[in-house]
Amino acid sequence: MLKIENLTASAGGKQILKGISLAVNAGEVHAIMGPNGSGKSTLAQVIAGHPGYEVTGGTVTYEGQDLLEMDAEVRAQKGIFLAFQYPVEIPGVSNAYFLRAAYNEIRKARGEEEVDPMEFLDVMTEKLKIVEMTEDMLQRSVNAGFSGGEKKRNEILQMAVLSPKLAVLDETDSGLDIDALRIVAEGVNKLKRPDNATVVVTHYQRLLNYIVPDYVHVLAQGRIVRSGGKELALELEERGYDWLLEAAGATA
Amino acid sequence: MTAHSKYRELFEAAVHGAAAKDWLPKLKIAAIEQFEAVGFPTTRDEDWHFTSVTPIAERTFRPVKLSATTLTSNDIARFTYGQDDWHLLVFVNGRYEPALSNFAELDAEAQVMTFSEALKEAPELLAERLGTLAPAKQAFTALNTAFMADGVVIRVPKDIALETPIHILYVTDAHANNASLHPRTLVIAEHGAQATLIETFASIGSGTYLTNHVAEVVVGDNARVDHYKVQREDGNAFHVGTTQATQGRDSIYHAFSFATGAQLSRTNVYSRLLGSNAEVRLNGLYALEEAQHADHQTFVEHIAPACSSREVYKGILDGTSHGVFNGKVYVDPQAQQTDGKQTNHTLLIGDGARVDTKPQLEIFADDVKCTHGATVGRLDDMAQFYMKSRGIGAERTRALLTYAFAAEVLELIELEPLKVALEGLLFERFIPPDSV
Numbered sequence: 134m135l136k137i138e139n140l141t142a143s144a145g146g147k148q149i150l151k152g153i154s155l156a157v158n159a160g161e162v163h164a165i166m167g168p169n170g171s172g173k174s175t176l177a178q179v180i181a182g183h184p185g186y187e188v189t190g191g192t193v194t195y196e197g198q199d200l201l202e203m204d205a206e207v208r209a210q211k212g213i214f215l216a217f218q219y220p221v222e223i224p225g226v227s228n229a230y231f232l233r234a235a236y237n238e239i240r241k242a243r244g245e246e247e248v249d250p251m252e253f254l255d256v257m258t259e260k261l262k263i264v265e266m267t268e269d270m271l272q273r274s275v276n277a278g279f280s281g282g283e284k285k286r287n288e289i290l291q292m293a294v295l296s297p298k299l300a301v302l303d304e305t306d307s308g309l310d311i312d313a314l315r316i317v318a319e320g321v322n323k324l325k326r327p328d329n330a331t332v333v334v335t336h337y338q339r340l341l342n343y344i345v346p347d348y349v350h351v352l353a354q355g356r357i358v359r360s361g362g363k364e365l366a367l368e369l370e371e372r373g374y375d376w377l378l379e380a381a382g383a384t385a
Numbered sequence: 386m387t388a389h390s391k392y393r394e395l396f397e398a399a400v401h402g403a404a405a406k407d408w409l410p411k412l413k414i415a416a417i418e419q420f421e422a423v424g425f426p427t428t429r430d431e432d433w434h435f436t437s438v439t440p441i442a443e444r445t446f447r448p449v450k451l452s453a454t455t456l457t458s459n460d461i462a463r464f465t466y467g468q469d470d471w472h473l474l475v476f477v478n479g480r481y482e483p484a485l486s487n488f489a490e491l492d493a494e495a496q497v498m499t500f501s502e503a504l505k506e507a508p509e510l511l512a513e514r515l516g517t518l519a520p521a522k523q524a525f526t527a528l529n530t531a532f533m534a535d536g537v538v539i540r541v542p543k544d545i546a547l548e549t550p551i552h553i554l555y556v557t558d559a560h561a562n563n564a565s566l567h568p569r570t571l572v573i574a575e576h577g578a579q580a581t582l583i584e585t586f587a588s589i590g591s592g593t594y595l596t597n598h599v600a601e602v603v604v605g606d607n608a609r610v611d612h613y614k615v616q617r618e619d620g621n622a623f624h625v626g627t628t629q630a631t632q633g634r635d636s637i638y639h640a641f642s643f644a645t646g647a648q649l650s651r652t653n654v655y656s657r658l659l660g661s662n663a664e665v666r667l668n669g670l671y672a673l674e675e676a677q678h679a680d681h682q683t684f685v686e687h688i689a690p691a692c693s694s695r696e697v698y699k700g701i702l703d704g705t706s707h708g709v710f711n712g713k714v715y716v717d718p719q720a721q722q723t724d725g726k727q728t729n730h731t732l733l734i735g736d737g738a739r740v741d742t743k744p745q746l747e748i749f750a751d752d753v754k755c756t757h758g759a760t761v762g763r764l765d766d767m768a769q770f771y772m773k774s775r776g777i778g779a780e781r782t783r784a785l786l787t788y789a790f791a792a793e794v795l796e797l798i799e800l801e802p803l804k805v806a807l808e809g810l811l812f813e814r815f816i817p818p819d820s821v
């Protein structure tokens with residue numbers, strides 16, 4: 134589904150990703166772990182098409198197409214979804230309007246009929262349950278004044294509404310208490326299908342107790358320094374990252 | 386012949402021999418004399434630094450001829466926000482139209498009169514109050530006073546709260562072309578009284594005309610007045626408006642200015658806080674396109690102690706339009722514990738658009754909290770990427786964010802149906818119809 138080969142990227146004149154290779158197939162859950170500043174969010178943003186990052190080398194193919202050629206909205210329409218580490222507040226645009234606009238764009242791209250506000254409300258009623266949110270959040274502006282936990286749940290709600298093929302969750306667990314974490318994780322698990330894939334970016338092992346990965350990759354200083362199964366996450370939990378960085382001989 | 390002596394001639398023709406009560410011609414004569422003395426302001430005048438009124442001064446706008454209109458309720462329905470139960474006073478080309486108006490069943494003892502009625506029914510009220518808040522010192526106020534023909538007088542007696550908003554609708558059509566209109570509003574909210582007033586300026590068909598409006602608003606002790614102004618003049622028109630309020634102890638005055646019309650407009654909103662613990666909120670939105678120019682000047686005079694003032698103005702400037710915001714605050718030596726806050730945010734969309742924003746604080750008391758902030762910017766990149774990452778296209782994203790920028794300030798409108806109607810206007814304007 135997604136194939137990243139030797140990807141390098143920079144921002145503000147600084148090289149951040151220094152040759153990433155990664156293959157994600159339908160039905161798989163990948164975890165990307167690593168210390169702060171290692172480039173996890175950069176990788177996620179590059180996949181989503183953030184124009185602030187310059188891809189300086191390598192290729193990314195998504196369903197056989199050159200992903201890097203596509204604008205961010207086209208990627209979303211083709212089924213890529215990024216749950217932001219820092220969801221953006223958009224005062225003045227209601228969640229309901231925003232979600233329906235996105236939903237309809239994606240339906241249009243799939244050749245499906247657009248829905249009107251009434252039909253959309255039915256869709257929402259069902260999806261809100263997944264993240265245990267109530268209808269009144271639909272009238273609020275997108276993320277504006279939301280608590281940290283509400284913002285993260287709103288990301289999962291959007292994911293539920295847009296039902297992506299490839300979801301990248303960037304530290305959706307950070308800053309969540311255990312209840313919120315459970316809600317978010319269960320949300321992700323409910324949305325899992327054999328024909329979609331999930332990339333979970335996380336700093337801590339904690340989330341992986343709920344969302345069990347097939348593969349774990351450790352990112353350090355812009356490179357994947359180790360890949361393994363879910364037991365790698367437990368090892369990292371126990372031993373920290375330092376031994377890996379040393380073993381990999383990774384230096385700036 | 387200079388611009389102002391032309392107006393002297395027009396004045397002689399219009400007012401000479403008018404059978405009005407003594408005080409009124411006197412007031413008017415003093416006003417035209419004042420206008421002659423000061424003339425139209427120029428950009429050398431500090432208060433008019435960013436706005437040239439040359440396009441007004443070089444034309445001669447004759448006072449509009451008052452004649453009955455052929456417009457019907459259907460024609461004006463689109464300007465009434467779908468509110469059939471509001472009190473409605475309609476002026477077409479400066480003339481009051483009883484057939485289009487409806488303000489029966491006013492709450493107890495409250496008075497809503499046209500100017501001509503007030504001259505008959507409450508001349509002493511008019512004589513005592515008119516021109517006291519907005520003395521004919523500035524050129525345009527002087528011109529209004531000299532030429533005012535009709536307008537509205539509202540008196541809300543002690544402790545009466547008017548539940549139903551009063552909407553004054555000024556409509557022009559092709560008959561107003563090349564003419565000037567000088568509507569006048571006088572509002573007196575007595576001790577503990579409450580009223581909501583909407584003044585809408587709109588046009589049907591196009592024309593180059595001048596609306597020069599003056600409103601005087603007395604907000605008594607403990608009284609509250611919500612005053613909304615919606616300026617949707619024709620794109621060829623000129624609009625100058627001055628609202629001058631005075632506030633008593635514990636009063637609230639909320640003025641909102643929505644301005645999308647006119648080729649050149651200037652809106653002055655002034656309040657003098659004369660009683661302690663009073664609160665004034667001056668908010669507004671201007672959304673301009675092409676070569677439109679809109680200038681807002683606010684002036685809050687903190688005379689009494691412990692008053693608060695809040696100002697939020699936003700502008701959206703497309704094309705080569707020009708927005709001006711000048712927020713003046715004066716804090717008297719006696720006005721301790723003044724709490725003032727002013728913000729002006731402008732969104733530049735057009736490459737040739739421009740804004741001049743100028744806070745102006747004069748503070749003579751020491752125990753005072755006064756802040757101001759201004760931003761001028763383009764659409765937020767983070768928000769744009771966030772929306773696109775959800776599949777929403779670039780154009781639609783820009784439209785939605787522009788709408789959102791404007792809609793945020795409309796949240797300050799407490800009159801729900803008006804808020805919804807203005808949101809609707811902005812929505813239509815900014816969101817491409819095929820993409821809803």
Ligand SMILES: Nc1ncnc2c1ncn2[C@@H]1O[C@H](COP(=O)(O)OP(=O)(O)O)[C@@H](O)[C@H]1O
Nearest residue numbers: 144145147149168169170171172173174175176
């Ligand atoms: N837009 C940017 N401009 C400049 N430097 C950036 C930008 N985004 C990230 N960086 C830098 O790149 C490195 C990796 O950041 P990031 O991808 O956010 O790491 P992580 O998500 O793993 O914590 C950090 O040193 C960060 O400061």
Ligand SMILES: [Mg+2]
Nearest residue numbers: 173174218304
């Ligand atoms: Mg990160």
